[in-house]
Amino acid sequence: MSVLEVRDIHRNYGKKEVLKGVTFQIDSSEIVGLIGKNGAGKSTLFKVITGLLKQKSGTVKILDQEVSSKNRKIFQQVGCLIEQVSLYPHLTGYEHIQIVAKLTDTKIDEHVETLISTLKMNSYIHNKTKTYSQGMKQRLGILLAVLNKPKLLLLDEPLNGLDPEGVYEIRTFLLNICHQEGMSLLISSHILSEMQIFCDCFLFLKDGVISKDLTKSDLKNSNLEQEFIEDNQE
Incomplete structure (x- = not known):
């Protein structure tokens, strides 16, 4: 079953067209990597999917x-982390939860405690977030995104700030x-080696369109970095 279906999305900023007919779909339990240069429109696409921006x-x-x-x-049914994590500095991580x-409408039960423990946040979850490092903020943002066990998870550069x-x-x-x-996952990251390890397939966003669509099996004789460089030289 298709969990996310994007069809012919166009989006402008003033006279500049950023998305020029983006089309793809993500099926149930599929992990998809969104790859593109800075300014390619990845964050704009995430915002359109979540309704934060309206498409043309x-x-x-x-x-x-x-x-x-x-x-x-x-x-x-959606969990998301788009661009930087926005937190209230004078509230604790647990208060954000x-x-x-x-x-x-999510119960705070063993599931939540397991998330805190698995993400290794026990030592600071009750501290105010103004004391958090960027990596700590990212972990909290990811926890909040999966808190309600969404069917669709959208993560825009979730690995930023992590060692x-x-x-x-x-x-x-x-x-x-x-x-x-x-869960189905759409994730963007510039750490292409990580994307290649855990994504099932890959969408390359270039000049406002999906320029390339690959599965992991397509990379048997190649790698994501090589495909990315070749795609941007064409």
Whole structure:
């Protein structure tokens, strides 16, 4: 079943067309990597999918329901982290969890405690977020995105601010939770080696369109970095 269906999305900033007919779909439990240069339109695409920006034309469907201002209920099935994590500096990480849990009608139970423990946040989850490093903020943002066990998870550069050990831990966490909960994931990152390890397929966004669509099996005699360089030389 298609969890996310994006059809012929166009989006302008003033006279500049950033998205020029983006089309793709993500199936149930599929992990898809979105790859492109800075300024390629990745964050814009994430914002259109979540309804934060309105497209000029085209449609977005989540679980076969069209995204619109009149249909916000579908976002109860979506978790997202787009660009930088926005936190209240004078609230603790745990207080952020309580707020999001209330907004998404999620019970704070063993599931939440397991997330905190698995993401290794026990030592600072009750500290105010103004004391958090960038890596700590990223971990909290990811936790909040998966808190309500969404069917669709959207992560825009979630590995920013993480050291190599943190990157490995987050990759392992995302793989496990997507498989355990049957989540579909659309993720962007400039760490192409990590993307190649845990994504099922890859979408290359260039000049406002999907310029290349590859599966992991397509990379048997190549790698993502090589494909990315070749795509941007064409």
